[in-house]
Amino acid sequence: xxxxxxxxxxxxxxxxxxxxxxxxxxxxxxxxxxxxxxxxxxxxxxxxxxxxxxxxxxxxxxxxxxxxxxxxxxxxxxxxxxxxxxxxxxxxxxxxxxxxxxxxxxxxxxxxxxxxxxxxxxxxxxxxxxxxxxxxxxxxxxxxxxxxxxxxxxxxxxxxxxxxxxxxxxxxxxxxxxxxxxxxxxxxxxxxxxxxxxxxxxxxxxxxxxxxxxxxxxxxxxxxxxxxxxxxxxxxxxxxxxxxxxxxxxxxxxxxxxxxxxxxxxxxxxxxxxxxxxxxxxxxxxxxxxxxxxxxxxxxxxxxxxxxxxxxxxxxxxxxxxxxxxxxxxxxxxxxxxxxxxxxxxxxxxxxxxxxxxxxxxxxxxxxxxxxxxxxxxxxxxxxxxxxxxxxxxxxxxxxxxxxxxxxxxxxxxxxxxxxxxxxxxxxxxxxxxxxxxxxxxxxxxxxxx
Numbered sequence: 001x002x003x004x005x006x007x008x009x010x011x012x013x014x015x016x017x018x019x020x021x022x023x024x025x026x027x028x029x030x031x032x033x034x035x036x037x038x039x040x041x042x043x044x045x046x047x048x049x050x051x052x053x054x055x056x057x058x059x060x061x062x063x064x065x066x067x068x069x070x071x072x073x074x075x076x077x078x079x080x081x082x083x084x085x086x087x088x089x090x091x092x093x094x095x096x097x098x099x100x101x102x103x104x105x106x107x108x109x110x111x112x113x114x115x116x117x118x119x120x121x122x123x124x125x126x127x128x129x130x131x132x133x134x135x136x137x138x139x140x141x142x143x144x145x146x147x148x149x150x151x152x153x154x155x156x157x158x159x160x161x162x163x164x165x166x167x168x169x170x171x172x173x174x175x176x177x178x179x180x181x182x183x184x185x186x187x188x189x190x191x192x193x194x195x196x197x198x199x200x201x202x203x204x205x206x207x208x209x210x211x212x213x214x215x216x217x218x219x220x221x222x223x224x225x226x227x228x229x230x231x232x233x234x235x236x237x238x239x240x241x242x243x244x245x246x247x248x249x250x251x252x253x254x255x256x257x258x259x260x261x262x263x264x265x266x267x268x269x270x271x272x273x274x275x276x277x278x279x280x281x282x283x284x285x286x287x288x289x290x291x292x293x294x295x296x297x298x299x300x301x302x303x304x305x306x307x308x309x310x311x312x313x314x315x316x317x318x319x320x321x322x323x324x325x326x327x328x329x330x331x332x333x334x335x336x337x338x339x340x341x342x343x344x345x346x347x348x349x350x351x352x353x354x355x356x357x358x359x360x361x362x363x364x365x366x367x368x369x370x371x372x373x374x375x376x377x378x379x380x381x382x383x384x385x386x387x388x389x390x391x392x393x394x395x396x397x398x399x400x401x402x403x404x405x406x407x408x409x410x411x412x413x414x415x416x417x418x419x420x421x422x423x424x425x426x427x428x429x430x431x432x433x434x435x436x437x438x439x440x441x442x443x444x445x446x447x448x449x450x
């Protein structure tokens with residue numbers, strides 16, 4: 001019987017626009033993109049040129065500092081353009097899909113009959129390796145290392161997040177094949193985190209894993225919180241994490257010998273006319289997905305990911321590498337006459353700022369307005385109630401700002417990435433950019449300690 005871990009600290013943000021458990025008509029993907037900017041510390045070395053025809057699984061670029069790690073085309077088609085930023089930094093490689101989804105052929109085999117090196121080689125060659133992250137740092141996993149455990153969070157507790165039970169319904173065989181492959185890559189166990197209500201669901205019957213149940217508010221679904229409760233990361237230790245969607249990709253690879261980057265995503269938020277699920281492709285162009293889907297085009301915030309950790313994008317952008325959610329909320333850039341005097345019956349706050357606090361079960365339409373500018377960063381004890389981990393968030397953030405590596409180590413930098421303190425940023429009365437500070441600290445640690 002799996003262990004049940006009850007988490008008390010955290011907070012659920014109740015937003016309007018939750019998607020119905022309906023799979024909408026599959027959205028045609030005319031273009032897809034790979035964005036090196038989705039990977040902290042990555043320096044891409046291109047292997048293709050504009051105008052080149054590629055198949056799904058054909059290498060597009062590799063990591064300069066991990067030349068074994070290839071990033072491959074999500075679908076077949078023509079390399080349309082390579083967009084660059086300052087100092088010719090590669091921002092995105094755009095592929096015009098041909099609709100055929102032809103794939104490079106790979107070895108079709110049962111992972112149980114393969115060695116760890118054979119599985120690792122297949123994942124590296126196919127371009128599925130980049131889906132595996134490591135803790136500490138939340139960076140690409142290093143193929144030369146063996147993690148003490150691999151962790152998978154099988155539920156997402158973020159606002160308006162996809163329901164994995166719905167998304168992965170009927171795909172148990174592919175999940176099992178992927179799990180069997182991952183189990184060969186660790187000296188420990190593959191840990192799955194589920195909700196108690198998932199005890200008889202899609203993930204409950206999987207073998208070759210250890211299942212743990214987590215109850216409580218967000219961020220209970222964050223894999224970092226689950227790692228902290230099961231096997232905290234100490235200095236010198238490495239654990240790997242991977243999302244369930246990537247396990248499906250791995251399962252398909254070994255079951256068929258082909259790459260299939262099709263995926264189910266959720267389109268949600270108060271500005272969406274009919275929030276629902278769609279089948280599309282990894283790195284899909286958002287224009288086709290959002291066409292005619294919003295309430296009032298032109299004054300909304302489009303987010304690839306969730307409202308806490310996602311990236312602000314335009315409708316002419318592309319789905320993030322690790323994202324399975326598109327959220328659309330009001331921008332909130334309109335002037336609010338005498339807003340300071342509004343009692344706030346239709347407003348929401350984690351504290352007691354507005355009278356909306358009296359309606360705990362109500363779903364709200366929230367916008368992206370910060371309601372003020374950045375202020376002095378003081379010790380208030382505010383952050384601790386949003387972090388179900390044994391760390392001191394404010395002291396850790398101040399150690400990062402001071403570039404004090406020893407203090408950062410002592411205060412738990414190895415255990416967190418940006419998403420683990422995202423709630424702190426949302427609730428912060430000082431409007432401190434908490435996630436930017438966390439990434440600044442992680443980048444410093446990677447640079448100094450590797």
